[in-house]
Each structure stands twice: as C-alpha cells, then as structure tokens.
Amino acid sequence: MNQLMFFLLFSMLLASCNTSLSDKETQAYKEKGGIISKSTGAELSGTLTNKMKSGGLVEAVEFCNTAALPLTQKMADSFGIEIKRTSLKTRNPLNKPSENEEIILREFEANIEKGIPLEPIVRLDQHGNPNYYAPVLVEKKCLICHGTLDQELSRAADSIIKSHYPNDLATGFKEGDLRGIWSIAFSKP
Numbered sequence: 001m002n003q004l005m006f007f008l009l010f011s012m013l014l015a016s017c018n019t020s021l022s023d024k025e026t027q028a029y030k031e032k033g034g035i036i037s038k039s040t041g042a043e044l045s046g047t048l049t050n051k052m053k054s055g056g057l058v059e060a061v062e063f064c065n066t067a068a069l070p071l072t073q074k075m076a077d078s079f080g081i082e083i084k085r086t087s088l089k090t091r092n093p094l095n096k097p098s099e100n101e102e103i104i105l106r107e108f109e110a111n112i113e114k115g116i117p118l119e120p121i122v123r124l125d126q127h128g129n130p131n132y133y134a135p136v137l138v139e140k141k142c143l144i145c146h147g148t149l150d151q152e153l154s155r156a157a158d159s160i161i162k163s164h165y166p167n168d169l170a171t172g173f174k175e176g177d178l179r180g181i182w183s184i185a186f187s188k189p
C-alpha cells in the first residue's frame with residue numbers, strides 16, 4: 001500500500017468515528033433542543049407581548065431591534081450552546097443563514113410543498129458537532145409585523161420597521177408559512 005492510500009484510509013477511519021449519532025443520542029439532542037428553543041421563544045414572545053401592550057408597535061419593534069439578539073445570546077450562554085433564529089427571508093441581516101442552515105431551510109420548504117409535516121431534526125456538522133433545527137411557523141399574531149403590506153401590515157408599521165431594517169425581506173408571509181428555523185449548535189458529545 002502506498003503512502004497516499006494509507007493516508008486516505010487513515011483519514012476515513014478518523015472521520016468515521018464521528019459521522020453518526022445513535023438513535024438514543026439523537027433523541028436526547030432533540031429533547032434538549034426542544035426545551036431550549038421553546039424557552040427562548042417563550043422569553044422573546046412574552047416580552048414582545050408586554051411591549052405591544054405598554055408601548056404599541058413602536059416599542060415592540062424597538063424591543064426586537066435592541067433586545068432580540070442579546071436575549072438569545074443570554075439564553076445561549078446559560079445553556080452553553082450556540083442558538084440562532086434564521087430564515088431565507090431575513091429582517092436583520094445578522095440572522096442570515098449559514099450554508100448548513102440554508103440547506104435545512106430549503107429541505108423544510110420542499111417538505112411543505114410535498115405536504116410532509118415538519119419535524120425538528122438533529123444533524124452532525126462538518127466538525128462533528130450536533131446541530132438541532134426546528135421549524136418556526138407564522139402565526140396570526142406575527143402578521144402585524146411580517147404580513148402583507150396594506151393588509152395585516154400597515155404602512156405605519158412597515159415604515160417603523162424599515163427605519164431599523166432597511167434591508168428587511170421578512171414581509172408578505174401568510175399564516176402557516178415557514179418563517180424560519182431555530183438553529184442550535186451543541187458542542188461535540
């Protein structure tokens with residue numbers, strides 16, 4: 001066996017150590033991912049609802065603008081993971097999908113087209129880190145900020161949003177659409 005062959009075989013062997021998770025591990029990451037994304041979502045949506053009540057749309061958008069990312073980061077730090085909300089149509093360019101996330105978003109879109117129900121999934125990334133992805137669907141209450149202009153989304157709301165997010169792509173959604181995903185990266189098992 002020449003050196004190249006040996007090197008190739010050796011690297012395949014190394015790579016194969018971490019190319020899959022057992023069903024039990026996958027299930028455990030799904031559960032953890034579910035708990036983390038739900039509690040982060042609840043924290044975001046609870047504060048958003050309070051802001052809407054106290055200060056209306058202006059305050060709610062200000063909240064999303066200044067607090068959504070730090071709040072998500074705080075949750076990430078407390079769980080010792082990386083967490084992100086991302087989408088094919090982002091409002092904040094800082095939430096743009098990575099290559100892996102874009103693949104998942106397109107898979108979810110394709111499943112919707114085929115009528116396959118969306119489920120959270122766990123995949124190992126190139127570095128062997130488990131990643132959890134869960135669909136985020138559009139609900140009725142999201143439409144005042146993510147709906148169609150001049151329908152659920154008023155001109156006034158749109159201009160407040162555009163003043164903070166000149167590159168906003170996240171409008172025109174309908175109830176039940178895929179708004180995006182939760183993406184959680186765990187460290188290597």
Ligand code: HEC
Nearest residue numbers: 060061064065068085087090091092095142145170179180
């Ligand atoms: C008061 C207005 C408002 C409402 C209501 C609202 N959003 Fe948003 N949403 C925003 C703003 C502003 C951002 C940008 C946050 C940031 O800077 O990270 C955003 C960002 C997002 C993102 C991150 C990806 C991106 O586009 O940057 C997702 C996912 C999202 N919203 C989903 C939802 C869902 C699902 C609902 C309903 C349950 C909802 N939003 C309700 C204003 C709103």
